[in-house]
Amino acid sequence: MISVRDAQAHILDRITSPAPPELLPLAAALGRVLADDVRSEMDVPPTANSAVDGYAVAAADIPAAGTRALEVVGELAAGAVFTGVLGPHQALRIMTGAPMPAGADSVYLQEFVERAGDRVIVGPMTAGANVRHRGEDVRAGAVVLSAGTVLRPQEIGVAASLGLAQLLVRQKPRVALLSTGDEVAEPGTVRKPGQIFDSNRFSLRGLVEAAGALAVDDGIVPDQFDELHARLLRAAEHADVVLTSGGVSVGDYDLVKSVLQQAGGIDFWQVAMQPGRPLAAGSIGRAHFFGLPGNPVASMLTFHLFVRPALWKLAGRRELFVQPFHATAAEPLSKKAGRREFKRGILSWAKDRWEVRTTGPQGSGILTSMTAANCFIVIEEERGDVEAGETVWVEPFQSL
Numbered sequence: 001m002i003s004v005r006d007a008q009a010h011i012l013d014r015i016t017s018p019a020p021p022e023l024l025p026l027a028a029a030l031g032r033v034l035a036d037d038v039r040s041e042m043d044v045p046p047t048a049n050s051a052v053d054g055y056a057v058a059a060a061d062i063p064a065a066g067t068r069a070l071e072v073v074g075e076l077a078a079g080a081v082f083t084g085v086l087g088p089h090q091a092l093r094i095m096t097g098a099p100m101p102a103g104a105d106s107v108y109l110q111e112f113v114e115r116a117g118d119r120v121i122v123g124p125m126t127a128g129a130n131v132r133h134r135g136e137d138v139r140a141g142a143v144v145l146s147a148g149t150v151l152r153p154q155e156i157g158v159a160a161s162l163g164l165a166q167l168l169v170r171q172k173p174r175v176a177l178l179s180t181g182d183e184v185a186e187p188g189t190v191r192k193p194g195q196i197f198d199s200n201r202f203s204l205r206g207l208v209e210a211a212g213a214l215a216v217d218d219g220i221v222p223d224q225f226d227e228l229h230a231r232l233l234r235a236a237e238h239a240d241v242v243l244t245s246g247g248v249s250v251g252d253y254d255l256v257k258s259v260l261q262q263a264g265g266i267d268f269w270q271v272a273m274q275p276g277r278p279l280a281a282g283s284i285g286r287a288h289f290f291g292l293p294g295n296p297v298a299s300m301l302t303f304h305l306f307v308r309p310a311l312w313k314l315a316g317r318r319e320l321f322v323q324p325f326h327a328t329a330a331e332p333l334s335k336k337a338g339r340r341e342f343k344r345g346i347l348s349w350a351k352d353r354w355e356v357r358t359t360g361p362q363g364s365g366i367l368t369s370m371t372a373a374n375c376f377i378v379i380e381e382e383r384g385d386v387e388a389g390e391t392v393w394v395e396p397f398q399s400l
């Protein structure tokens with residue numbers, strides 16, 4: 001038996017080099033991982049500018065008390081530049097985003113002044129108000145986004161604000177997906193007696209894509225040694241990761257194990273967890289290999305725990321794990337000490353705290369427990385039964 005944490009550490013240790021980089025236009029870079037630091041060559045904003053629609057003035061012309069009339073010497077729209085210098089007792093009508101004119105350092109909000117012909121009547125105000133300073137967002141030379149960052153909409157916006165049109169990101173890891181088992185039938189075909197429809201290849205495909213990787217469908221493989229051997233080796237030629245489900249247990253037809261024992265470089269673990277005990281991890285040809293258990297919930301959970309962090313490391317990410325948080329158990333949870341248990345949970349906000357309950361029957365073949373759930377409830381190895389009202393860890397599912 002190996003702990004979840006040790007299995008994760010061994011798997012991540014084997015991934016030593018991330019996917020190669022590629023240059024992508026900003027519009028195609030969402031969800032990708034930066035391969036390099038992004039350093040700004042310019043200040044953002046490039047010039048001091050007005051934060052409001054109003055009147056630019058010099059601090060010296062702001063009265064300490066009472067009012068003062070200033071001469072309005074012109075008007076400046078965003079995108080225009082005032083070529084003159086503002087003199088004493090002068091104001092410039094200015095729009096949001098227009099560069100501050102020379103001689104001015106403060107802007108009156110237009111609602112706070114009174115316009116009278118070519119003059120504007122102003123009162124007391126804080127010197128320097130309503131000005132955005134040059135470089136207040138980004139300083140020239142600064143590292144604005146660092147390698148390993150996942151590009152969310154805001155990172156892409158920041159890159160655009162620096163004038164960049166493309167970014168150097170990691171290629172998506174390619175993941176070959178295979179289901180194993182004579183009993184497994186392709187959805188949309190006629191199921192023979194004794195068969196079940198393949199669900200794993202579809203839920204796993206979704207997980208692969210949601211993790212930012214590229215799924216390659218390599219179909220269903222029957223429980224035949226030579227066929228399995230050939231198909232796994234072929235998959236390893238066109239993918240960075242080969243991912244199978246089923247056949248890693250100790251049944252008579254669990255051939256993934258015997259095929260891979262020949263291929264070498266694979267560890268077979270009994271992980272101290274529930275559900276999803278058996279797991280194979282290592283390499284086949286030049287590809288990484290993961291053999292997940294066949295039970296539909298177990299295969300999704302082991303993906304979440306072991307495959308996704310590996311894909312994220314391959315993709316060059318800095319953060320490899322989703323942060324769990326605390327919630328209150330709304331019902332008692334049965335738990336065997338000595339292993340880490342994962343229940344399918346429904347997390348909800350109950351007045352002043354996060355509460356979590358299970359989805360009902362927790363068999364590892366009950367895939368609808370995953371559709372009813374929005375999180376895993378994680379109960380650590382050393383814990384036994386959990387009483388209602390106790391605190392437990394939850395890991396929200398990745399939203400899509």
Ligand code: AMP
Nearest residue numbers: 179198199200246247248249293294295
């Ligand atoms: P195995 O690990 O191959 O012994 O499979 C464990 C259980 O998971 C068995 O009940 C299988 O029928 C089931 N199973 C295996 N592969 C799949 C699949 N692709 N989709 C749905 N269930 C599966």
Ligand code: MG
Nearest residue numbers: 180181246247
């Ligand atoms: Mg099987």
